[in-house]
Amino acid sequence: MIWVDGMEEDKKEIVLKNFIQKIIEDDISNGKNGGAVITRFPPEPNGYLHIGHAKSICLNFGIARQYGGRTNLRFDDTNPAKEENEYIDSIQEDVRWLGFDWGDKVCYASNYFDKMYELAVRLIKMGKAYVDDLSADEIREYRGTLTEPGKESPYRNRSVEENLDLFEKMKNGEFPDGSKTLRAKIDMASGNLNFRDPVMYRIVRASHPRQGNKWCIYPMYDWAHGLEDSIEGITHSICTLEFESHRPLYDWFLEQFEEMHHPQQIEFARLNLNYTVMSKRKLLKLVKENHVKGWDDPRMPTISGLRRRGYSPESIREFAAKIGVAKMDSIVDIALLEHCLREDLNQRALRRMVVLDPLKVIIDNYPEDQVEWLEGENNPEQENSGTRKIPFTRELYIEREDFMIDPPKKYFRLSPGKEIRLKHAYYITCVSYKTDENGNVTEVHCTYDPASKGGWTEDGRKVKGTSHWVSAKENLKVEVRLYDRLFTKENPDEDGDFLSCLNPDSFKVLENCLGEVSLKEAKAKNGEYYQFLRQGYFSLDYDSTADKLIFNRSVSLKDSWSK
Numbered sequence: 301m302i303w304v305d306g307m308e309e310d311k312k313e314i315v316l317k318n319f320i321q322k323i324i325e326d327d328i329s330n331g332k333n334g335g336a337v338i339t340r341f342p343p344e345p346n347g348y349l350h351i352g353h354a355k356s357i358c359l360n361f362g363i364a365r366q367y368g369g370r371t372n373l374r375f376d377d378t379n380p381a382k383e384e385n386e387y388i389d390s391i392q393e394d395v396r397w398l399g400f401d402w403g404d405k406v407c408y409a410s411n412y413f414d415k416m417y418e419l420a421v422r423l424i425k426m427g428k429a430y431v432d433d434l435s436a437d438e439i440r441e442y443r444g445t446l447t448e449p450g451k452e453s454p455y456r457n458r459s460v461e462e463n464l465d466l467f468e469k470m471k472n473g474e475f476p477d478g479s480k481t482l483r484a485k486i487d488m489a490s491g492n493l494n495f496r497d498p499v500m501y502r503i504v505r506a507s508h509p510r511q512g513n514k515w516c517i518y519p520m521y522d523w524a525h526g527l528e529d530s531i532e533g534i535t536h537s538i539c540t541l542e543f544e545s546h547r548p549l550y551d552w553f554l555e556q557f558e559e560m561h562h563p564q565q566i567e568f569a570r571l572n573l574n575y576t577v578m579s580k581r582k583l584l585k586l587v588k589e590n591h592v593k594g595w596d597d598p599r600m601p602t603i604s605g606l607r608r609r610g611y612s613p614e615s616i617r618e619f620a621a622k623i624g625v626a627k628m629d630s631i632v633d634i635a636l637l638e639h640c641l642r643e644d645l646n647q648r649a650l651r652r653m654v655v656l657d658p659l660k661v662i663i664d665n666y667p668e669d670q671v672e673w674l675e676g677e678n679n680p681e682q683e684n685s686g687t688r689k690i691p692f693t694r695e696l697y698i699e700r701e702d703f704m705i706d707p708p709k710k711y712f713r714l715s716p717g718k719e720i721r722l723k724h725a726y727y728i729t730c731v732s733y734k735t736d737e738n739g740n741v742t743e744v745h746c747t748y749d750p751a752s753k754g755g756w757t758e759d760g761r762k763v764k765g766t767s768h769w770v771s772a773k774e775n776l777k778v779e780v781r782l783y784d785r786l787f788t789k790e791n792p793d794e795d796g797d798f799l800s801c802l803n804p805d806s807f808k809v810l811e812n813c814l815g816e817v818s819l820k821e822a823k824a825k826n827g828e829y830y831q832f833l834r835q836g837y838f839s840l841d842y843d844s845t846a847d848k849l850i851f852n853r854s855v856s857l858k859d860s861w862s863k
């Protein structure tokens with residue numbers, strides 16, 4: 301487990317150090333890097349961040365904070381064809397919202413393009429890089445496999461002078477896209493395929509969000525990433541496991557330039573979650589093909605989607621702490637993420653009453669025009685959370701499912717002759733009901749016990765059911781949006797076609813819900829979290845207007861996460 305801000309003091313004591321913390325503590329005690337810890341979070345701005353990125357963010361920023369270091373936010377903007385400023389903005393918003401700070405400047409890989417070019421020229425001069433005319437397909441073909449060595453390119457032995465000339469011409473735009481590459485000259489028979497003359501530059505004419513048309517050659521990840529880390533003085537370059545076999549190449553490139561700082565790459569297992577997809581390519585497809593309403597659709601595993609759904613940054617940080625950091629790939633149950641949200645919101649959400657499917661109740665013995673302003677606590681988990689006023693009147697609404705004419709055994713809600721408690725109000729007993737021609741109940745008549753104000757009686761008689769309710773006279777019409785998993789399969793990719801198991805019932809709108817009047821303030825206090833009694837945790841959706849409040853159900857109350 302890793303310590304992150306927000307974790308309770310007493311939990312810190314028992315937190316076990318993960319393997320990355322151990323490496324860092326060793327480095328500090330050996331005086332490596334002068335004891336400094338500088339990490340980075342290096343997203344490619346080709347989509348919105350998702351919950352997997354949140355794991356990496358909490359890890360990188362959390363660890364630097366723990367050891368008094370710092371973390372760079374660096375855009376790995378080396379592939380202009382897929383990158384956009386919209387993504388750059390959203391990524392900064394998401395990292396900040398998660399509670400992390402990268403100091404006063406954002407880093408961009410593209411700021412180092414000149415330096416990278418200069419180093420590539422040096423590598424050519426050392427005879428360790430060459431311009432190749434093979435096409436991408438041919439390069440793949442020549443590469444060999446894990447069991448067969450690769451074949452050397454016929455262009456591999458060009459002279460240094462020729463390579464310098466061709467590389468400069470590549471940079472100057474004298475060759476068409478894809479016609480040439482710059483490759484490192486290492487070992488086509490290496491057991492590590494990454495060493496088989498990896499491509500360092502390719503020719504792509506694409507306008508870059510920050511560099512415009514200055515460049516038509518762009519560096520490849522393996523070449524660029526270590527240099528970016530080195531230039532920024534990163535001490536520990538933490539990345540996901542699939543880069544493990546790239547580490548020797550990361551090291552090889554840096555070893556060629558003696559004067560350059562050499563960060564240590566450390567790999568950890570990426571986060572996988574069931575019932576969702578996480579690759580940006582797939583998330584982009586969901587957005588582009590309108591399977592969801594955008595990157596911030598509350599069903600998306602994106603940070604912006606989770607935020608809109610009503611997730612708190614604290615709950616996501618706690619989730620990251622709970623899943624921990626390991627070297628083994630695994631799949632985390634999405635129920636754990638939901639569990640973390642419930643635990644957090646239970647402590648902070650304001651309790652409110654909202655009836656999703658209203659059924660009218662008339663209290664026959666209650667004065668016709670009377671309005672009593674009763675009190676309800678905002679949050680029983682928080683002593684100082686205060687109270688709010690709830691109007692009680694003769695006509696009320698309860699949840700339709702809280703009344704049955706002919707109930708089965710063990711049904712403890714309202715039915716003819718039965719008594720229940722109305723939360724924060726009175727005990728009521730059903731005396732009669734009316735139905736329409738189809739047998740649907742249209743209204744329920746009750747009597748109330750005036751001596752049970754506040755929801756308890758002096759004789760101490762017990763009722764098993766407690767219902768939430770709203771006044772029929774003093775209430776607020778609200779829209780409620782309910783969400784379910786976006787996919788019906790635990791592994792949506794099982795058949796290679798994740799779109800085939802989209803859940804057709806993942807989104808439901810309830811337009812005629814009634815809430816207590818205190819919810820009027822929700823708009824002004826945007827960003828508050830609510831628990832609608834017995835219905836779950838909710839937050840106000842951005843689509844709300846002053847006249848129409850819309851609430852998203854963040855998560856239901858029932859916790860299916862079991863240890």
Ligand code: ATP
Nearest residue numbers: 342343344352353355356539540570571578579580
């Ligand atoms: P995707 O495959 O979803 O497009 P990516 O790895 O291409 O993700 P980047 O923008 O390159 O996305 O990722 C930025 C950082 O976030 C990298 O350091 C990467 O290792 C990390 N990261 C991405 N996905 C996950 C994940 N599922 N779990 C943990 N870390 C992740």
Ligand code: MG
Nearest residue numbers: 343344376521
């Ligand atoms: Mg990537």
